[in-house]
Amino acid sequence: MKCVVAMTGASGAVYGIRLLQELPGEKILLMSETAEAIIPEETDYSADDVKAMADSFYENTDLFAPTASGSFDYDVLFVVPCTESSVAKFACGLGTDLISRTFMCALKEQRKIVLVVRETPKSAIMLENELKLARLGVVIMDANPGFYPNPKTVGEMVDFIVGRCLSQAGIKQHLFKPWGE
Ligand SMILES: Cc1cc2nc3c(=O)[nH]c(=O)nc-3n(C[C@H](O)[C@H](O)[C@H](O)COP(=O)(O)O)c2cc1C
Incomplete structure (x- = not known):
């Protein structure tokens, strides 16, 4: 399995970091400025620590990177965490940096995309942008953990969202106990 993980400047850098730690296979990392x-503000990691968790990393200004072409093949694009600013760019079809161009290519190639x-x-503009993307098949997963697994720590709440991301990629997750199991 080969996945692209794009981290943008929303609160919740830890979600992207835990996803990088738990995703099997090849991981290609993109990161907005x-x-x-935000990574060192919110976590004990530096941006360089996080870049080292992936197999390859490309700067957001690098429009010559592989993921900027629809011909580059991979399984899933995750944008974790995803800002509303990036959602707006995605919904308008802008491809002015590597992350928005990667999204644009993933959408036209009908790849699995999880935001x-x-x-x-949320403003009506944010909700309309998300609705537009959801209608195109993009999975909009709010950073909004469920409480039914009875989490005891922030880490367990983070793992709920990361587990749901893994499930969306078709990966059997063991980060929380699904309802009914
Ligand atoms: C500490 C901090 C936290 C932020 N949290 C959020 C957030 O949770 N959601 C969001 O949409 N924007 C958030 N922003 C604003 C975005 O970072 C800003 O709109 C930026 O231009 C987004 O660009 P990007 O999507 O390319 O990262 C935050 C900014 C800072 C400095």
């Missing part, structure tokens, strides 16, 4: 700045969006409350 704001994501790079873990983080913002609250």
Whole structure:
């Protein structure tokens, strides 16, 4: 399995980090400038620590990177965490940086796309942008953990979302106990 993980500058860098730690197979990492700045604010990792968790990393300004072409083959694009600013770019079809261009290519090639969006409350513009993408088959997964596994730590709440991301990629997850099991 080969996945692209794009981290943008929303709160919740830990979601992207845990996903990189748990995803099997080859991982290609993209990061916006704001994501790079937020990682050391919110976690014990530096941006360079996180880049080292992936098999390859490309700068957001690098429009010559492999993921900027629809011909580059992979299984799933995750944008985790995903800002509303990036959602807006995706919904408008802008491809002016590597992350938005990668999304644009993944959409036209009908790849699996999962966005873990983080913002609250949401304006009508944000909701309309998300609806537009959801109608095109993009999975909009709010950073909004369930409480039915009875989490005891923040880490367990983070793992709920990361487990749901793995399930969306068709990977059997063991990060939380699904309802009914
Ligand atoms: C500390 C911090 C936290 C932020 N959290 C969020 C957030 O949770 N959701 C969001 O949509 N934007 C958030 N922003 C704003 C985005 O980072 C900003 O809109 C940026 O331009 C997004 O660009 P990007 O999507 O390319 O990373 C945050 C900014 C900072 C500095």
